[in-house]
Amino acid sequence: MSAKSGSATAERAEQGQGSRRPSESLTRDECLELFKQLYLARYFDIRLIKEKKRGRLRGTLYSSHNQEAILVGSLFGLLSTDWISPIHRDMPAFFLKDIRQGWDNDSRLGMTIEEVCCQVWGKEGSPGRARDNWSHIGSKANKIIHSTSMLAGTIPAAAGVAYADRMQGGNCVVLTYNGEGSTAQGIFHEAINYAAVHKLPVITIIENNHWAYGTPTELESPVEDFADRAKGYGIPGLIADGQDVFDVYDKVMEAVEHARSGKGPAIVECKTFRAYGHGDHDDDRAMKYRPAEEVEKGRSRDPIAVCRQRLIELGYLTGEEATSFMAEGKSATEATNEDFPPEVVAYLNKGIEAAIASPLPAAEEGAMWVFKENN
Amino acid sequence: MSAKSGSATAERAEQGQGSRRPSESLTRDECLELFKQLYLARYFDIRLIKEKKRGRLRGTLYSSHNQEAILVGSLFGLLSTDWISPIHRDMPAFFLKDIRQGWDNDSRLGMTIEEVCCQVWGKEGSPGRARDNWSHIGSKANKIIHSTSMLAGTIPAAAGVAYADRMQGGNCVVLTYNGEGSTAQGIFHEAINYAAVHKLPVITIIENNHWAYGTPTELESPVEDFADRAKGYGIPGLIADGQDVFDVYDKVMEAVEHARSGKGPAIVECKTFRAYGHGDHDDDRAMKYRPAEEVEKGRSRDPIAVCRQRLIELGYLTGEEATSFMAEGKSATEATNEDFPPEVVAYLNKGIEAAIASPLPAAEEGAMWVFKENN
Amino acid sequence: MAATTDAPVALKKNYLTALKEALDEEMQRNSLMLCQGEDIGRLGGAFGVTDGLQAKYGEDRVVDMPISEAAIVGSAVGMALNGMTVMAEMQFIDFISCGFDQIVNMMATYHYRTAGEVNIPVVVRGPAGAYGGGALYHSQMNEAWFCNSPGLKVVCPSTPYDAKGMLKAALRDGNPVIFYEIKELYRKREIEEELPTEDYIVPLGKAAVRREGTDVTLVSYGQNVYHCLDAATELEKQGISAEVIDLRSLVPLDEETIFNSIAKTSRVIVVNEAPMTCGFAGEVVARITTKAFHLLDAPPSRVTRMDTPVPWVKPLELHVLPSVDKIVNEAVRLVKF
């Protein structure tokens, strides 16, 4: 555990597991898979921005650009039986869950790229038939909790899922994703307090991108490190470098191990940086409220670049391979398909084609499924 | 500051104020006044229990027996301009606020004993004309915030009062009282987070009597010391011995000084013990869910006895004086008027007489004051 | 052994015992059911509805929760999502406001949002109602908030038989149900009754005719049903025959039973103890006028709480609430219309 949770660190050290970071046991293939997933998440975002600009999509796009390492790194170590609860800025999480079992493996859990695209395009092929908007999807079958708009509002459900799993003899962990601003909600406190009392395996990931819409962190919270919230509940509070997929992987795996072994919840704060405005409607205004230097500085540590560097150091990327795709640092207007591995582009194209082919749900569906019918 | 807030301690030490406890500057008269106030609070509770048993009162009585040192000690150092927000177990707070300015001083702030008794008896003479029940009183004129039943629900109002005071050039602090169980509410978190962001002079007193109704602390909270909650907000979290009026006074005064000097909120946890059931309806059942030893142990450190001992040590109580009134350890059925100083008994009698003389509000008042009328 | 008899002694049970039996039997029947709430385990609940359940089913299935209505409801939603059935107690229904968002935005809409993939078998129940001197925060009937939040069933039994049968039905329904219990009826002797020994349910969505009559229909639920019955007795003395309908279930609403009655009486008063504006009494009046206007000989009427909170002191409390007198007067006025 990080310095943020002294006692937990001690506990782990006692067990002799303190030294080796989980990411050190990742194979070359696994590392390259992580790298490719970063590209996939980035491409998804960039492509959606382009599609939206062409007027093909409705709804607000909350870009995950520059925050992909958090999703990729946190999901990579999960079991298929684990649950997740992503929110507005985590769209790629829906198809990244369990993708390690094979991008085209039909029997894996996690939503398919087709399902996710159908949701984005508002089509029938979405689980939930696109009744709720963009990022409010999920799937019980795939162990993804459906968020509402109310920030932090799914943490209690995550705790309940964990409780029910334990009662049924399971051993899952549940990962919830939250912006740092969302931690101000009362439900954040109530749910974590409850989860901590019952030592439920719920991990609260805080994506600290230092802005909540147009409000800077110092007006959202009296503490700079949101991992400090953990102290009030006596649970581990870890801090990860959200730009470094390996560090996220390591910290989340520590929390997962802690949770899965029955020791209860943890908070993992991932320090990151919001690439654009809050949503795509806000890109222009964001220039006004955000200092330009901050934007420059943030962009300079692109998670793809950070990962590439590590892979080069590890000797997993060499020569031409290391420079063949260079999406990092490029915005949606700058990047082209050539900046991405062709299989990434092809994969998403498949999803988009399915979305375009899928019909709109029928109008009458608006009045359906208010209640489960009992006949 | 206590060990709970290392940085604040350091800060105070730097200012060279760390060593001398505020209570050490209290005069003999002040100490004797504190002692008498403990008797007054205890007598109020015991007398109400007796009156209720005689069928003269309606509503539930949440006894403050054994927790008086928290109220007396925390209120003693406040200025008239400070605000308070008591809840169900804090009835004596309503008349103890500012009582130091003279028990019969008509121009002091704080509700009079007559007003408080009128409220308990449900009479017109209560501020608020007894429209809401027993402990839900208050008075804007007297700077007492009116609670609802919803636990911790007045902390945001306390923060708002403090904000408005500051905007208007004031320098008040606001004290809120809460049971330890109430800290599980989301509003506790939202309000303290907000107050801490704005460095508002709001002090959250947690009366940790180790039970929330029929639920023990370990099922309410993952941390044993509720002062730890403060760590999540980077504010001081102090722990006081709730049985010792001087320790409460000292810790609250530290928090008050911190708050009044613009450094923001603090939490003061007062460790105490609930003498009876949750409310008087619960006295019998409480025997079932509470271990008998715990009750014995708790009773053994009566705040009146603890104070008496200190006064003897200080040489402020000697000879006969020291043993003339011996209410401590006695329950409402055991104690008689002779166990209390006559002026205490007389003072409350005056209040009760006024309550009996005050008429019931007219039925039609039930439909009045839903809205402020604008003509 | 003073008096012996072969016939078994009829054991009448009160409303609270009926609820407790429902929970006990459903917990027995469904090993994936859990109860959670404040003080429901060791203490057995503020009123004792869950008394004995923790001893029988263990701390994991009868859970003493932190004072966190939002966590109580919100975690129940997660449990339901993951295969369980949950009874979530509000210590008083008044505190449901503290878990409000989780109820109306998370729980109520889950089935809808997932196009039916997810069912939420959660019953949020708690003591409700005024007339007991509970003041603003221990007297509420806030059912209208939930009736206006699509996806929730809302029910309120008034008899021990219904309390048991409806709670069992609610727990098996598969939809989230807000279950209003009337605390003033919990231990009311006059309404105790024998309960079937075999398993039974009272389906949600069916009203009951509590008394037949021909001149005016009194539609109500909860405590006010008894005010209506007393009013009917009083009206009979004045030669007016009142029919009394106990709605039992607000959402879904049994319009047919209401309209059938009005077809006979052509006059109707809806009585409830919630604030008038946007309360359920108004909804019933609106349903009647929009759908059964032709049956009416007089304007449908309502007797409700005034648009005020519930004050503490007795005369004030009674002043703002429906009473037998107010119902009688209104009925007389209507019949003379």
Next chain:
Amino acid sequence: MAATTDAPVALKKNYLTALKEALDEEMQRNSLMLCQGEDIGRLGGAFGVTDGLQAKYGEDRVVDMPISEAAIVGSAVGMALNGMTVMAEMQFIDFISCGFDQIVNMMATYHYRTAGEVNIPVVVRGPAGAYGGGALYHSQMNEAWFCNSPGLKVVCPSTPYDAKGMLKAALRDGNPVIFYEIKELYRKREIEEELPTEDYIVPLGKAAVRREGTDVTLVSYGQNVYHCLDAATELEKQGISAEVIDLRSLVPLDEETIFNSIAKTSRVIVVNEAPMTCGFAGEVVARITTKAFHLLDAPPSRVTRMDTPVPWVKPLELHVLPSVDKIVNEAVRLVKF
């Protein structure tokens, strides 16, 4: 300087600008007024209603709050208790559910509980309403919750003139007001209008007749007022003369204007976009039938959202909401009744 003229150019303003002017003028007028909400300062609000206010009045009086609806409302109550007037913004009115308890139990009742000692001049305002593809959590009209919670005024302007005048009135009212702004109207060009240059208010509790007619009365508020006006135009083509009433204020309600209209038309349809059951349309129907039954020639009717959440995808959204067609059809049915 292409075209010069002596007459000042009429400057039409939109609904959003009207609101901004109201806030600006009241902040100017009342140095003890404060605005708080999420992103209302630096950003100027999600929609820009508070744009420029922080620069003008400072960070202390225009406060960017944590994402804490309960703290936004709850602290406002404390400020009001201590002498201030507060505008508390909900970024979308949907999120009011997260501050619900503070509103209905703390704020609404404060004046009542203190027998008038304490006034709570707090206006909770925010963008509301559907038809924009906002889905379940960016489309709500949840006014009925608050209409059923005594002590709150509830209003909803539909024109720039009213938006400004009513917001100013609300801020001076001294009572807590829940102020529904229709986000689809914020920048709607067709409804822009000139605003008086001098200070004015539009008193709360007065409805406006938007169009006179003789055959049927359409009662509505918010966005649906425009649906009603369009329906009236359509009905005129079919020889039916519809009067359109814009309630503007729900609590208090201007019954007189409604009844006066029905006295002419003897037919009424109430239109709103909230869920039907226990919605405000039902309340209006109930008021009409209980108090103005004798004026009616046909059953009063309502056209509301179905009892469903608001779905995201357009055809589904429109399916469950009131539309011009639905109003026209209902009016034709009523007139033929």
